[in-house]
Amino acid sequence: MKLNHPTGQAAENRALVFLQEQGCRLIARNWHCPHGEIDLIVQQGNILIFVEVKYRKSSAFGGAAYSIVPSKLAKLQRSAEYYLQINQLNTMCRLDAVLLQGNESPQWIQNITG
Template sequence: MGNLSTGKIGEDMAAAYLEAAGYRIVERNYRCPLGEIDLIALEGDTLVFVEVKSRRSENYGLPQLAVGPGKQRRISKISLYYLQSRRLDPASVRFDVVAILLRPEKTSIELIKDAFELAYGR
């Protein structure tokens, strides 16, 4: 199974997991000129931008470790674009990461709420 299908399976699992946890998914695979955000959801009054990282093994480290400073800056810029283009001024914004390990013996899902703050810079 390739990376594309691993990502799609992970995003579907993450969306179902978040919905079961009380989130309401408002966008999937939001794309703009700056890039893509996997999921945008509401949890209460909080608008949550969610990065989903899925892996089939830990050979390249834990999935959540792939959301480093560069990825955080990119997601931050895309989130600002989203808010501006939709003319939204939510009460609260948060960045979550859903890390999924798709192992044959057991799949694990970890939700990291407030994984990082709005990141500026290069």
């Protein structure tokens, strides 16, 4: 699916380039299911990574990290489980976030589910 908002698309592009520089390979982008959307699905080595990309102009009002609320996290978990189920995958995986704030370097938070 194509992003309609140029800022969101630019943030995802920036996050993808960053992840590729870290050795990740793109599997899917803007993957949709009945539970929600996963911004990026990448693979690094033998680990499948479901990535939520969050952009904020600044750290005001908590910044990008504070926009991943518990209800959003639950949707991401259900979406990732659904992806694994419909693709019949039994592989190591995790849920990560790439946070972008203004022109700062991307922040990669691994295993946001704890």
